[in-house]
Amino acid sequence: MKRLFLLLILSTQIHARVDEMPVRAQGEKLPRKTFEKIINLFETTFSPLSRANNRELVFMTDYESDWIQAFARRWEEDQVIVYGGAAAVTNGSEDTFALILCHETGHLFGGRPWGEDFNKLSVEGQADYWAASECFRKILPGLSVRQASASSMTLCKSESMCARSVDAFLALTAQFADNRSLPHPKLETPDETVVSTLQFTHPSPQCRLDTMMAGLRNLPRPLCWFLP
Ligand SMILES: [Zn+2]
Numbered sequence: 001m002k003r004l005f006l007l008l009i010l011s012t013q014i015h016a017r018v019d020e021m022p023v024r025a026q027g028e029k030l031p032r033k034t035f036e037k038i039i040n041l042f043e044t045t046f047s048p049l050s051r052a053n054n055r056e057l058v059f060m061t062d063y064e065s066d067w068i069q070a071f072a073r074r075w076e077e078d079q080v081i082v083y084g085g086a087a088a089v090t091n092g093s094e095d096t097f098a099l100i101l102c103h104e105t106g107h108l109f110g111g112r113p114w115g116e117d118f119n120k121l122s123v124e125g126q127a128d129y130w131a132a133s134e135c136f137r138k139i140l141p142g143l144s145v146r147q148a149s150a151s152s153m154t155l156c157k158s159e160s161m162c163a164r165s166v167d168a169f170l171a172l173t174a175q176f177a178d179n180r181s182l183p184h185p186k187l188e189t190p191d192e193t194v195v196s197t198l199q200f201t202h203p204s205p206q207c208r209l210d211t212m213m214a215g216l217r218n219l220p221r222p223l224c225w226f227l228p
Helices: 032-051 094-109 124-142 150-155 160-179 205-216
Strands: 057-062 070-074 078-083 114-116
Touching (some): 032 124, 094 124
Parallel strands (some): 057 078
């Protein structure tokens, strides 16, 4: 992990952000030790995927920053840039922070559809889908044990990893909705949009929740962003 001391990069040329609209976090920030523990867990878990392509995976962080922001890019290294506000989302936890990092690593390792062929960065919807279908279940056992909500435990038939995933999906997509002054996404109100072309940019918060739930359940990618 490298410490990053840069101003927030607002360039519209970087497509692989966690959300389009950087806002300052309102939640309680995870302690620095916890933040670094989780970053290290990601480096350990996913470095082999970069090394398989003779590359390095590097996380660059600025814990002090309160921007809810992170992004991924493929430069001389596979890089994930993480601002401290990502660890302070409203109703956040180690789980929501890890979900943000899963989205970013999803840009690097999530596979097709890619935004651009030359750098093989997955589009936003695919980063969410891979986050839920592949990454989160690998990372969760390395996080502090957390009691899932009763409603998610019911939905998941008392399987706690599933229930913690649902809790994290709901909390993070609620934050995305707040960023855009939209109503919070709900499990029972899926986005009915059917795209006619693949969506490269961030889907609606509801579509993102639907995508994460589909990933968790190994269901097809929703048509609110994906074009089969
Ligand atoms: Zn993204």
